[in-house]
Amino acid sequence: MEVEILVVGNEILIGKTQDTNSNWMAKRIAKYGHRLKRITTIGDELDLISSTLQNILKRKPDIIITSGGIGPTFDDMTLEGIAKGLNRKLELNEHAYNTIKKVYERAYKRGLLKLEGMTNERKKMAYLPQGATPLPNTVGTAPGVKISEKDAIIFILPGVPAEMKAMFRNVITPILKEKQGKFIERSFLFSGIGESQIAPYITRLEEKYPQLWIKTHPRIGLSVEVEVSITCFNVDNGEELVNKALNEARTIVLNLNGKIKE
């Protein structure tokens, strides 16, 4: 499957928050053999969320995951933006409402919160795009959302990492597993020869193994330490091919009098 991530949050664009959610999700999407095609990060602006979603839908990914902007404050506008982008209205979801109510009741009884009952701000989190299914938030309050739109599934997740991760594990991982593909990644480090010296050999290796993605990553300026990374998605005899190519890459390095580090 093809996946896109849409991150919503001004705090990321001013550099206050390092987005670690995308990397966490990216690892899991690849692990189950699916392709993350794009990560887009934008601010908390209604029309921007709506138009960006519409552009993502045009690229026809199977899954769209958004992160951030679903809390109780007025500037959390991901749900409204997504609804607008889909030409759907926001409507009070009873199931979401009851779940949120229970979370606040419990927190109030435990003395974690001082304000009882459903305020407008708490109720706001239960207004979901028409036709959406609320996703339980086992760690926080704001429910996530699942929406089917033509052939795509849209998951709207919280931005708080612990909440996002719990919801991803509960709801998205099973889907990634169900349609699981095969992703392989192997790598090694070398030194003593530069990236540019090995480059023509790597090009030939790529031509020999067109199913694989063979890439060198300089780790230190001037390529004093370089990583060779070999990756493939959904190739039948991928394991065998990656190992063969990896051994050939190692031989190339040794023949050029490079040192293999690990």
Next chain:
Amino acid sequence: MEVEILVVGNEILIGKTQDTNSNWMAKRIAKYGHRLKRITTIGDELDLISSTLQNILKRKPDIIITSGGIGPTFDDMTLEGIAKGLNRKLELNEHAYNTIKKVYERAYKRGLLKLEGMTNERKKMAYLPQGATPLPNTVGTAPGVKISEKDAIIFILPGVPAEMKAMFRNVITPILKEKQGKFIERSFLFSGIGESQIAPYITRLEEKYPQLWIKTHPRIGLSVEVEVSITCFNVDNGEELVNKALNEARTIVLNLNGKIKE
């Protein structure tokens, strides 16, 4: 000024590499009072780079910064993708060629590299989009690139963080400073009351100070610890307004019997 970042690299989309470059740049763009509007991360694909650049240009940012994909290997295709997106050809840039040649000569003499002279892969890094200016890479080899396109300036930077940072400091920071605006960010942490309890007061505060961006960020699920962050861009008496709003937000928290942690 408005800025967009375009990150190019499959390694980020498979979760192998955490993109820290964007956050590093975002901090500096905000610091000098400029607005980062969007971060887009895509893979090393020629047509994708080209079409994504064209879409970024349609949004008319003043500055576009790309990161990644300018090394010596065949799968580094940012320069070619940007050239294609601008309908320009790649041409050998003599200045870049001589610079790269010198770097390799020096490295060879110092015994850092075993292969002498300019190979095709080394030469590849000197093919820049027509009309581009090479930017010296003081840490690595591949030069960066500066291109003017209508009212936008495009900077093509390396993906290796140390190389990107050096080039950003040398070339982009002076421009951000020259057209420097004013960005202010202040925050404090509170506990004991939830995000949803303070939300209506924050909304009223926002209405009172429309020039400011006042946001609450839950730090732990269920909002047991919440940050209030007040930000403004390019407001004349911003410092004074932010301090006033911050004091009022503190008073709100205390009146609700919350604890201020900071």
